[in-house]
Amino acid sequence: MTLRPAAFRRPLMAAAVALLAALPLAGGAWAQSADMRDLFNRLDRLENEMQTLNREVYRGGGRSGGSSAPAGVASANPGVVAGLEARMTTLENNMQVLTGRYEEASFQLGQIREQLTKMQQDMDLRLSRLEQGQGGGLGGPPPSSAAADAAGQSREQLAAAGTTAPKPTLPTETIPDASAGTLPGGTEAEQYDYAFNLIRQGDYANAEKAFAQFVKLHPNHSLSGNAQYWLGETLYVRNKFKEAAIAFAEGFQKYPKSNKAPDNLLKLAMALGNLNRREDACAALDELNRGYKEAPATIKRRSEQERARLKCK
Template sequence: MPRSRLALSLLAFTVLATAAPASAQTPFPAPEADPLDARDGRRVERMEKVVRELRGIVFQMRDTGKPVVVQPADTDARMEELSSRIGDLEQTLRRLNGTLETTTFELEQAKRENGALRTQLQSMSDKLAAIEQAATAAPSGGVPPPPPPPVGNPTDAFARARQLMLSGDYDGAETAFAGFVEAFPDHQRTPEARYWLGKTQSVRGAHTDAAAAYLAAIRGWPQTSWAPDAVVELARSLVALKKPQDACRTLAELPKRYPKAPANITSRAASTRTQAKCAA
């Protein structure tokens, strides 16, 4: 028998049972002694539960005289709420996946760019090292004899070499600055002495020696007043040595390392860049 018909039959039976006096009720005969298996027992329990619910509805109608409102189970509402939460989680997960993909792409691109930059810097460093090595190994015409040790302390020796240069004695200044570099290789003014040494060597056309001196002076990119000019002078020496590509790479570092270089230095850098035919 379908469950709906069974429920109606039980409802009718309950109505009749509650309408008749209690004394008129006839007891059911005792069940036979045959035991029920577990499945039949569960079915009987469910049927008894339905009967109790139906009796409760009937008694409520009889006692109150009002329509009975049966509260539906909130299973559907909970399922809808759970489904909505799952939908929100899926949407959030999609957004996170999109953000992760974008971040991964940007990270990979940054790695490629950093790798290319490291390669470029390494290439430039290798070429500058080769220039320095060639400058050290290659003889240049008219090299003065080994300089005598500077007289006095480093401050006096540097001042004497600088005075010789200001007076126009470039040969004497070259000798004095070379002696200072040899005697005081670790002094704080030694990089500047190399810069002025390169100046004296550029005057006499010893571009290989001058390039080596400028390169040693700006090693580490010191933040000094003379460093931007040393970069330009290194580029000019490289142009004179017919190494325009190295000169262009050197000039490309000038605005990065010294963005506040004076106008006269940036103007000379632009002229050198034109001379080397650097790409715009």
């Protein structure tokens, strides 16, 4: 029997707590969301139950006078062991689902932060222009047409200089490094985390490269379904809807049992909708409703919103 070590659970819980603490920065509605409260409550319950299971499983080893924990488990009642194994498997599957939901929430939070940053920059620029306009009005007359013409000529001269200046010779081949989206060394989980961190940073171009490389190197890994989905997301957020539709379709076809399969179908429909392929988009939503009746409530709700927007039958 393989037990999931505490090292797996604790970083996830810590990251979830960090995400919850950061949510008020992006808006109070996120922190008050019933879905988010349910997510963190379930994570907490799973953490407590897995700790209880670990104590039950290893209790036999503690009473056996120096024998190892696995030996104690092996000598236990087979029915008890089988029951514990079944419960542990269920908990591990639930943890995978919740991890996927945490990643989705983290991604959405990153997008909100990016939007807020752009809004702040836009406001700063507007204020700066207003201040400059007020200063010009108080300090003297507006610039003459001659000055404006001179400024226009200067811009034209700079543009001409840019077109005639010698261009640097670029190498025909470059050696990719980690900063360019190439996966670093380490375990599959570490490589996946590296790629996902690029998404958190808003570096979607390099995240695309990293996730594409991950799927190519580890097509059968348990994280490959998630990686394929996030590959599609890196394209979708940059309005590359055709490429995104291909990535989401491949994710659904290659990993139909992944916990990201419903997400793949939803985003496939959204990408197709942006390509004005309404019938195909509605077909993807039909498949989502038909094949994934146990999909998360958030996925079902967004699916219904898309059906209404696309006017699916």
